[in-house]
Amino acid sequence: QVQFVESGGGLVQPGGSLRLSCAPTGIIFSIRTIYWYRQASGKERELVAYETPEAYTEYADSVKGRFTISRDNAKNTVVLQMDNLKPEDTAVYLCSVVRMGERFWGQGTRVTVSA
Numbered sequence: 001q002v003q004f005v006e007s008g009g010g011l012v013q014p015g016g017s018l019r020l021s022c023a024p025t026g027i028i029f030s031i032r033t034i035y036w037y038r039q040a041s042g043k044e045r046e047l048v049a050y051e052t053p054e055a056y057t058e059y060a061d062s063v064k065g066r067f068t069i070s071r072d073n074a075k076n077t078v079v080l081q082m083d084n085l086k087p088e089d090t091a092v093y094l095c096s097v098v099r100m101g102e103r104f105w106g107q108g109t110r111v112t113v114s115a
Contacts, residue, residue, distance in 0.1 A: 002026040004095050004106030011112045012085055018111060020080040022095030024104075029076040032099065036069060036080045038091035038111075048093070049080060062088070085113045 008020035022034065033052045039045040049059045049069040057069050068081040078095065090113050095106040 002097065002099060002104040004104075006093075006095050006106045006109045008080075009093065009109030009111045011114065013115055014086055014113055016085050016113070017081070017083045018085065020082065020093055020109060020111075022078045022080075022106060023076055024078075024095065024097055024106075025076075027097055027099050030073045032097050034069075034071060034078040035096040036078075036093060037096055037105075038089075038093045039108075040088075040091040043091075045094075051078065082111070085111075087113050089113050 003025050005023040008018055010018060012018055031053050033050055035050040036048045037045050038048050047060060048063055049057065049067055051057045051069045051071050059067060066084045069078065071078045090111060092108040092110050094108040097104055
């Protein structure tokens, strides 16, 4: 079974920071690309960032320069560091992996950015 432990969401003021963590199980972590998506209420799910096993990273234009994804293979954990948060970053953030051609999703952690 592919499962996820996600944490780090919460309420923060604009300009603040949050650090999201994702620890998947049921996969060989070191050979998988790990993705962070987000979905705001009433909107489509969108890709925020990903990191490959070779540590190549990519970001959505809307978060470039503010978010950083990183992985710790020894701990089988991916972190999304979110800085300079904006109200439009408010969403449920979901960790995801692809295994045997199928995409799996975490339960999600809610991020709310509001004054």
